[in-house]
Amino acid sequence: MADSQLEATVAASAFQKQWFADLRRRVFDDRQPYALLQADVPFELFDLVDIPAVSNQWWAAIVAAKRQATKFLDAMDADGLHGDLCRYCSLGYASTRYAGAGEAPWGGLPTPRLLCARLACDCIHRVFSLWAATFGAELFEIDHPGAGDLPPRWWELGRSRWRELVEPHRLAFVVSTLERLIERLEAISGRRLDRDALRERLELVNQQEEVFDAVRHLIAAAPECPVRMTEQITNVMATQWVRGSTWALAHARAFHDEVKRRVDDGVAACPGECARLMWIGAGLWHDTAFYTAFEASHRAVFVWSMYLAFGPDGYIRYGLDDPMAALASRTASFNEYLHNPPWAAEWIVHQAREHRIDGALVLRPRSMKPGATGRLFIERALEEAGIPVLPIEADVVDARGWDADGARASVRSFLDTRVLQ
Amino acid sequence: MQEPYIVASWPSVPVEIVRAAGFRPVMIRGASGPTPAADTHLEPGIFPSRLRRLVEDALTGRLTHAARIVIPRTSDADYKCFLYLRELVRRGVTTALAPIVLFDLLQSRGPDVPAYDVARVHALLDELSSASGRLASDDDLRGEIVRANAARAAARRLVELRRPVPRVAGAEVFPLLAAFWEMNPDRYAEMASDAATRPPLAGPRVLLTGVPVDRHTLHETIESHGAVVVDEVGPWGSGAAGDDVRIDEDPVAALAEKYRDDSIGARTPVDALRRLTQSRLDEVDAVVVSLPPDDAVFGWDYPALRDVLNARRIPHVCLRSDPYERPTPADHAALDVMVSAASQLHEARHG
Numbered sequence: 001m002a003d004s005q006l007e008a009t010v011a012a013s014a015f016q017k018q019w020f021a022d023l024r025r026r027v028f029d030d031r032q033p034y035a036l037l038q039a040d041v042p043f044e045l046f047d048l049v050d051i052p053a054v055s056n057q058w059w060a061a062i063v064a065a066k067r068q069a070t071k072f073l074d075a076m077d078a079d080g081l082h083g084d085l086c087r088y089c090s091l092g093y094a095s096t097r098y099a100g101a102g103e104a105p106w107g108g109l110p111t112p113r114l115l116c117a118r119l120a121c122d123c124i125h126r127v128f129s130l131w132a133a134t135f136g137a138e139l140f141e142i143d144h145p146g147a148g149d150l151p152p153r154w155w156e157l158g159r160s161r162w163r164e165l166v167e168p169h170r171l172a173f174v175v176s177t178l179e180r181l182i183e184r185l186e187a188i189s190g191r192r193l194d195r196d197a198l199r200e201r202l203e204l205v206n207q208q209e210e211v212f213d214a215v216r217h218l219i220a221a222a223p224e225c226p227v228r229m230t231e232q233i234t235n236v237m238a239t240q241w242v243r244g245s246t247w248a249l250a251h252a253r254a255f256h257d258e259v260k261r262r263v264d265d266g267v268a269a270c271p272g273e274c275a276r277l278m279w280i281g282a283g284l285w286h287d288t289a290f291y292t293a294f295e296a297s298h299r300a301v302f303v304w305s306m307y308l309a310f311g312p313d314g315y316i317r318y319g320l321d322d323p324m325a326a327l328a329s330r331t332a333s334f335n336e337y338l339h340n341p342p343w344a345a346e347w348i349v350h351q352a353r354e355h356r357i358d359g360a361l362v363l364r365p366r367s368m369k370p371g372a373t374g375r376l377f378i379e380r381a382l383e384e385a386g387i388p389v390l391p392i393e394a395d396v397v398d399a400r401g402w403d404a405d406g407a408r409a410s411v412r413s414f415l416d417t418r419v420l421q
Numbered sequence: 422m423q424e425p426y427i428v429a430s431w432p433s434v435p436v437e438i439v440r441a442a443g444f445r446p447v448m449i450r451g452a453s454g455p456t457p458a459a460d461t462h463l464e465p466g467i468f469p470s471r472l473r474r475l476v477e478d479a480l481t482g483r484l485t486h487a488a489r490i491v492i493p494r495t496s497d498a499d500y501k502c503f504l505y506l507r508e509l510v511r512r513g514v515t516t517a518l519a520p521i522v523l524f525d526l527l528q529s530r531g532p533d534v535p536a537y538d539v540a541r542v543h544a545l546l547d548e549l550s551s552a553s554g555r556l557a558s559d560d561d562l563r564g565e566i567v568r569a570n571a572a573r574a575a576a577r578r579l580v581e582l583r584r585p586v587p588r589v590a591g592a593e594v595f596p597l598l599a600a601f602w603e604m605n606p607d608r609y610a611e612m613a614s615d616a617a618t619r620p621p622l623a624g625p626r627v628l629l630t631g632v633p634v635d636r637h638t639l640h641e642t643i644e645s646h647g648a649v650v651v652d653e654v655g656p657w658g659s660g661a662a663g664d665d666v667r668i669d670e671d672p673v674a675a676l677a678e679k680y681r682d683d684s685i686g687a688r689t690p691v692d693a694l695r696r697l698t699q700s701r702l703d704e705v706d707a708v709v710v711s712l713p714p715d716d717a718v719f720g721w722d723y724p725a726l727r728d729v730l731n732a733r734r735i736p737h738v739c740l741r742s743d744p745y746e747r748p749t750p751a752d753h754a755a756l757d758v759m760v761s762a763a764s765q766l767h768e769a770r771h772g
Contacts, residue, residue, distance in 0.1 A: 080724045080727055081723065081724065082716070082720045082723070084716060084717070084720070085721060086717060122498075122717055123717050123718055125529070125688070125690065125691060126691055126718060126721035127721065129691050129692075141531065143527050143533075145537065146494050146500045146523050146525045147504075147523075169537070173537050176533045177531060180532070336504070340501060340504045342507075342508050369467045369497070372464050372467055373464060373467060373501045374504075376464055
């Protein structure tokens with residue numbers, strides 16, 4: 001069993017911690033601006049005008065992994081915010097608004113110059129308005145026009161025929177909004193965004209995602225999974241927040257090479273692998289040990305999550321004559337790809353087949369309502385494809401209602417009765 | 422022969438456009454009762470009752486005769502409902518269903534939004550016109566705006582019966598106000614004008630806010646405690662009419678502006694909703710905040726509202742139960758406490 005982590009994983013974790021320390025130093029000592037963003041905002045635009053950007057979801061995952069979420073969420077409850085409101089997107093806000101309730105990791109978030117969010121679900125306008133008011137910072141919103149046209153098998157169109165994926169009026173709207181965002185970023189940073197540099201950055205993003213595509217194919221084709229899902233996530237997400245940067249591309253390649261060596265050497269995350277599992281939904285950040293809990297007992301290994309798989313299919317855009325349109329085409333339908341019919345179910349079944357998945361665990365988020373939609377379509381499509389499904393009810397950052405033992409018992413029973421029978 | 426109609430999931434679809442294209446608007450509203458067909462596809466705790474009913478009706482053949490099902494971008498749940506229905510048709514789960522149309526009216530305040538919305542209203546008009554075969558001219562649209570404005574004026578007269586001194590119970594007037602969206606505007610104007618002036622009603626005056634209610638069940642519950650519901654923040658009661666639509670050379674732009682700025686729902690900007698709510702507080706003695714389990718939005722506004730109410734010493738209660746179901750004993754107890762405190766406030770103010 002490959003108990004030791006990949007060198008790339010250790011490097012990715014160290015990079016993130018150092019990056020955040022540098023950010024704090026830059027903000028506090030040099031009084032430089034930074035931005036707080038929803039994960040689906042185009043980070044490239046910020047980086048190109050030298051405004052570092054922190055992802056709300058990344059920060060929430062760090063707070064949860066450091067076991068601080070409960071304290072902030074208790075404070076949120078005590079302030080009258082009811083328990084059915086989304087905790088994943090608001091944990092970062094809670095760590096600012098109720099800062100005294102817990103100990104935010106690594107010294108906490110400094111005050112950003114700008115917050116920016118796509119209004120992909122209804123609560124985002126609320127959460128980011130409250131957060132911006134708490135910081136006394138500016139908020140820039142990117143509205144989310146709805147898709148009326150959803151051509152099937154989106155991942156086959158996304159790379160080269162992306163204009164067919166997004167209706168022209170939606171694409172034009174997102175381009176226009178991103179142009180306004182650039183105006184604000186230029187005003188804040190005092191730097192002009194170079195359109196040629198944007199094209200070059202998107203080409204580098206393409207290269208980075210091509211590397212991840214190769215990793216994905218290595219994992220899918222290897223006789224046994226060479227790298228645990230949790231390590232896949234650490235390596236992918238550390239690069240995604242700074243995608244297209246020199247470090248990100250170099251790290252992606254290092255990760256690829258290490259995975260390839262493992263495949264060539266016949267190293268498996270769980271030797272004697274009996275069951276290949278996929279996790280559908282956001283990560284269970286407060287209990288990542290869950291993902292390795294069935295290796296010893298059942299030789300069951302988590303092979304797939306959206307985090308590695310979505311990069312190549314969701315981000316690559318060839319044909320960069322108009323880089324803003326290409327960027328907008330990626331931004332416009334992010335959530336529909338991942339959660340909603342017909343797109344999410346088709347893609348996940350396709351991925352399950354490619355990865356020879358034996359069983360799927362589907363997150364039923366307790367409070368994250370947009371993330372919970374489309375789930376029944378996905379579950380049904382997987383079952384129809386012959387892949388057994390176990391729904392797991394959990395909140396991804398809130399451990400208070402999580403029955404770790406009960407969930408593990410359910411998975412063991414699922415493996416015994418439906419996967420390994 | 423039945424008048425041709427379209428079904429909409431929320432009253433943010435311009436009824437003037439619907440009528441100009443030759444259709445009667447029918448708005449889906451929530452109700453108690455099981456929705457077994459919808460429950461197979463809609464996750465629990467996410468979709469409000471009205472959308473569960475819409476999908477239930479769609480899957481059980483009750484919408485067979487609708488010319489179009491129009492789903493506005495009023496909330497994420499509405500948008501997801503649109504995607505679900507399209508998928509259910511694509512998969513052949515239901516076949517006897519009218520084309521499903523997304524009316525993607527955005528409500529954020531970016532400078533790109535107004536032009537986008539005008540284009541979407543044009544697209545809706547084109548879609549409905551192609552369904553009916555009736556091409557509506559600008560004059561047709563202006564005519565419908567005039568008729569709807571007359572109905573709005575009538576609805577505002579009904580609202581005057583509620584404040585500052587209530588002369589009609591909330592449970593009685595709410596259905597009349599809500600009828601604005603579906604009733605023939607000429608008949609509506611006549612009906613509302615016939616409403617007699619009544620003697621003042623006793624009891625503390627209550628504002629109902631939180632997730633907008635589309636039926637008067639909660640009004641009945643609140644009023645059973647001796648209060649009078651005099652206002653709601655939402656599109657169905659006092660907010661149904663709003664201001665008139667301006668009549669000028671570009672009726673589509675006027676409608677886009679009216680529905681973007683005045684439609685109340687989950688995507689109404691928080692500042693606008695806060696201003697609206699606070700503007701109503703001068704004429705009420707208590708506030709009921711309804712935050713049912715499917716709420717993902719309005720609960721975020723609660724702490725700020727609570728602080729305002731506490732500062733102004735206005736009693737309030739926050740109800741978490743489903744407004745279509747029987748209230749819990751805890752709800753009744755909380756309402757008792759609120760009404761008692763509000764009665765004292767009311768007496769102190771008015772003697």
